[in-house]
Every structure is written in C-alpha cells, then in structure tokens.
Amino acid sequence: MSDALLQIRNVKKWFNSKDKRLMVIDGVSFDVQEGEFISILGPSGCGKTTLLRIIAGLEKQDEGEILLRGKSISGPGQDRAMVFQDYALFPWRTVLGNVLFGLEIRKIQKKEALEKAKSFIKLVGLEGFENSYPHELSGGMRQRVALARALVCEPDILLMDEPLSALDAQTRNVMQAELVRIWEETKKTIIYVTHSIEEAVYLSDRIAVLSKRPAKLLELVNVDLERPRDRFSKEFVNLRAKIFKLIQS
Ligand SMILES: Nc1ncnc2c1ncn2[C@@H]1O[C@H](COP(=O)(O)OP(=O)(O)OP(=O)(O)O)[C@@H](O)[C@H]1O
Ligand SMILES: [Mg+2]
Structure with missing residues (x-):
C-alpha cells in the first residue's frame, strides 16, 4: 500500500476526433505526496489539461485509475479545487x-x-x-x-492549469513568488500544469515531465534547490538545461 495522497495509475485516454480515435494519454503513473508542490510539464497539446481534468473528475480516463487517499476518483469533489488560466x-x-x-x-x-x-x-x-x-x-x-x-x-488538493500564462513576464515572476509563499503558509498539495520549464523549476518539489502527444511520463525530476530560488544560479540553469534536453530527446 502506498501512503501517497494521490496515486495516478496507468491512466490512458483517447478522444474521438472525426472518424478516428486520438490517443492523448498513454499510460501515465505517478504518486503525489501530501503537501507536495508537483508540476506537470509538457509541450503544447500533449495532454496536460486532459490529465488535470481527469484528476479533477471532470473527464473520465479510458483505462487505469486515480486513487485519492486510497479511494478511486469517480467525479468532482470538494477535496479538489481547480484554478484556470482565464480566472473564471x-x-x-x-x-x-x-x-x-x-x-x-x-x-x-x-x-x-x-x-x-x-x-x-x-x-x-x-x-x-x-x-x-x-x-x-x-x-x-x-x-x-x-x-x-x-x-x-x-480542498486537499489545488489543481492549477497554467494559471499565470496570461500575465506579462514581470507580473508572472511576482505571482510565482507569491504562489510559493501561499503554498508554504497553507501547506496545500498543489498540482500545477505548465509548459514553462523555468516556471516548473522555480515552483516545484518535483516535476512530472511528459512527452509530446500521446503523453507518456518521461521522467519525474526532483528539484533539490532551496527556496526562494535564484533563477540565475548555476544549479537552476543546469536543471533547466537538463529538462530541456529531456523534452527534446
Ligand atoms: N474534448 C475533446 N475532444 C477531442 N479532442 C480533444 C478534447 N480535448 C482535448 N483534445 C485534444 O487532446 C489533445 C491534448 O489536449 P490538452 O488540452 O490536454 O493538451 P495540453 O497539453 O493541455 O495543451 P496546451 O499546452 O496547449 O494547453 C489535443 O490534441 C486536443 O486537441
Ligand atoms: Mg492545456
């Protein structure tokens, strides 16, 4: 038995587009620990929002399952709250x-x-x-x-789908620092979708790096950098470069 807050187990998802079936998520598995800040990072159109919507219970996977405190998710619930790019x-x-x-x-x-x-x-x-x-x-x-x-x-888990991507670069940096402060004060578990490597490295404890569509988990990257993080430090820049290469490969 895993003691993880959330267990994502071999999730697969297809969409019907016109006359064919489009595979969007191809067997993604990872755990999310209580209190963790984890990012889902991947190229545009790879299936990040779809995976987040499945975790939110707004979309149903075709195969695999998602367990929250050991119980299978079957729909939306008060234990999860979503924050969208367009504020809503x-x-x-x-x-x-x-x-x-x-x-x-x-x-x-x-x-x-x-x-x-x-x-x-x-x-x-x-x-x-x-x-x-x-x-x-x-x-x-x-x-x-x-x-x-x-x-x-x-909620137990905050699900965020590119919440800062409509902001200008400077406001975005301020909001990233604010988000880390709020996360530290509330000790929430946050699952954060982004396609920005820099943002993922700045914010996260761990990064689930996805491939292009259909999304596969390329690697779970640990970010062992002290907060507040310095975007220009050697370690930060090196990690960015490592993840960049991982996505290119
Ligand atoms: N309801 C739907 N019906 C059919 N196809 C869909 C549906 N929702 C998403 N798709 C397709 O699934 C793929 C993944 O979409 P998704 O929105 O999950 O990607 P994403 O990684 O969030 O992209 P972005 O970075 O642009 O936000 C895309 O090719 C998209 O066109
Ligand atoms: Mg998206």
Missing part, C-alpha cells in the same frame, strides 16, 4: 462576492463565511480590494482572487 471569476460579483461563492453554496453560516473569505483575501494580498469588481483589477490581482476562491473551501 463572476464579473457581476465583487472580490468578496467571488470568494464567498463556494461558501454560500456550501451553506456556511454568514458570519463564519465572511470571516473566512476576508482571511483568504488577506492571505492572497488583496486586503482593501474586497469591494472591487474583476474588471477593476489587473490580471495578477484577478488570479489572486481565483486563488482565494479556490483556497477558501479548504
């Missing part, structure tokens, strides 16, 4: 309203919900913006709202 905020709700949303549908008592929402807004660095609307915020701030909205429901 409600434009008609304020920052506070957006963060409250998940608590409202869970029928959490109003006073408790308000306190919780405010504390998570503070955690993501948006204190003072509770009454702003999404269109009044920058991209980085919107992603902070999306993060607070996902975290406030206290």
